[in-house]
Amino acid sequence: MDFKDKRDSDSGGSPSDDEKRIGLERPAVEAGALETRGHGQPPPDPDAGLSEEEKAKIDRRLLWKLDLRLIPWLCLLYLISFLDRTNIGNASLFGLKESLHITGGQYNAALSIFFVSYSLAEPLTNVLLKRLRPSVFIPAIMLAWGLCMTVMGLVHDFQGLMATRFFLGLAEAGLFPGINYYLSCWYRRDEFGIRAAIFFSAAAVSGSFGGLLAAAIQNMDGVGNKRGWAWIFILEGIATVLVGIASFWMVFDFPDEATFLSDVDRQRVLRRLKADQQSSAEHEEFRMSYFWASVKDWKTWLYAVIYMGCDGPLYAFSLFLPTIINGLGYESTTAQLLSVPPYAAAALLTVAIGYIADRTHQRGLCNLGVSVFGVVGFAMLLSAQSPGVQYAGTFLAALGIYPCIANTITWASNNTEGVYKRGVTLGFVIGWGNLNGVVSSNIYRQVDRPLYRIGHGVVFSYLVLFLLGGSGLQYLLLKKENAKRRAGKLDHMMAGKSEKEIEAMGDVRYVTLTHSICMETLKMRY
DSSP states (O other), rough: OGGGGOOOOOOSSSOHHHHHHHOOOOOOTTTTTTTOOOTTTTOOTTTTTHHHHHHHHHHHHHHHHHHHHHHHHHHHHHHHHHHHHHHHHHHHGGTTHHHOOHHHHHHHHHHHHHHHHHHHHHHHHHHHHHHHHHHHHHHHHHHHHHHHHHHHHHSSSSSHHHHHHHHHHHHTTHHHHHHHHHHHTTTHEEEEHHHHHHHHHHHHHHHHHHHHHHHHHHHGGGGGOOOOHHHHHHHHHHHHHHHHHHHHHHHHHHHHTTTTSEEEEEEEHHHHHHHOOGGGOOOOOOOOHHHHHHHHHHHHHHHHHHHHHHHHHHHHHHHHHHHHHTTTOHHHHHHHHHHHHHHHHHHHHHHHHHHHHHHOOOHHHHHHHHHHHHHHHHHHHHOHHHHHHHHHHHHHHHOOOOOOHHHHHHHHHTTSHHHHHHEEEEEEEHHHHHHHHHHTSSSSSSTTTTTHHHHHHHHHHIIIIIIIIHHHHHHHHHHHHHHHTTTTTTTTGGOOOOOOHHHHHHHEEEEEEEEEEEEEEEOOOO
16 A cells, blocks of 8 residues: 555444444454554554455444544534633623623723633643543533633623633633544544534534524523623533533543444554554653654644634634624624524535545645635625625625634644644644634724724734735645655655654654555645
8 A cells, every 4th residue: 555645735352333244253352452563563454354345344334433423522512612712702792891890991801811821721731631531631621611601600890700711711722622633533634624624613503503592591681680691601601511521421532542442443443543654543652852843843833823814813703793793783682693694604614625625635725715705705894884795794704714724723633743743733723823812802892883994904914914825835835845755855864763763753754664664755735
């Protein structure tokens, strides 16, 4: 098998259900077989002797099993996460500022403080995820932010709101980078994009769902002497706590320890990752060298620039869309309901782009094409006077922002190899992107109603300079990198190294075929 074509630019040992269906039962895998194999060597093939058609059938059923066990619950977790961090935008339309006696500047400060703690904690959260195990780390942080959300509905002043928003950001920091990293350790590179897109589409769904939910909950205004905005925080916080408790049973560990797989299926998962040249198939121990490898890699920082180009606009859009629509002359409840269609359209396009990028392996071109929608959308918001044209601009804005989030994360993950290096890189990329939420929280000012020229102008600049410009530059640089590798200009990097040392080189290593070394470096995905 020619592995270089895989990377382009851009519960016991009983027989598995798949084996029973095709009438084959194999001996149980010996205890420790997965741990005692040589470094860089795939585990034994449990399907040796089967035809290619039978192997493909088993592989499809294994992939379906992974999808059913992993994707739906993780989507629910991110839907709740995004709902909890952005519902303050819905609450502001139902008397939050008046009840707490806060100014527009103080409200923006409360939005900003979330992103400070969120961004500072993100680079290290994936290391904690690996060390503590997903089945412990993810439910624990959900319990923490669910309690923060509930308490937010009980605050009486600006100081209380600031404190709860700070700790909410700290608690939520591990979920988005953690789950993207987690999924990248389960799926091959050409399978990861569509699943990351489905996972992130939960953010767009939460925008639709959040508006409808807020419109319904605000009818509890006055119950228990609490305003409608307070009940939004309290009820959604309690729901998060309950889902967090269930997650102790619903979130699984990494492939080499996942309890829902038989030993035979676990071997198959690890072999799939190994065939895709992923170190996720190995059980790595953390070393600081992985951290510094990420810091010194130019791709890390350019991906961070690209991600800020879509993440800054994402938070500006999601936090202020109800306010923008309200500024066009619609009442609070109507503004909440009108915010639903743009999110629904964005969710559909996000999944479609994930599918297309997986099939074409051209994530850079997908970013470039989709970002044009966002540029045109915000140009319409900047220049148009008609509410109808501006509302149409919100559709294009959503279409140009949401798909690029998942696509950029997948692009960065595909071109970063090594379990811990990938985790640290995703932490840096996502952390830097989310730090721009501080900017997003302060550009839509009350004094700029109803046209919000400054806010729209800043988002427009982010899309043009960082998302569109950064994606174009990364695309060209990766093509140049691949040309160097094809010309053998990086051959000196493997001179004198053993297979184990070459494996540890991660995304700069050479392709290894069986026990011989192929003198060609891995091709980057552009």
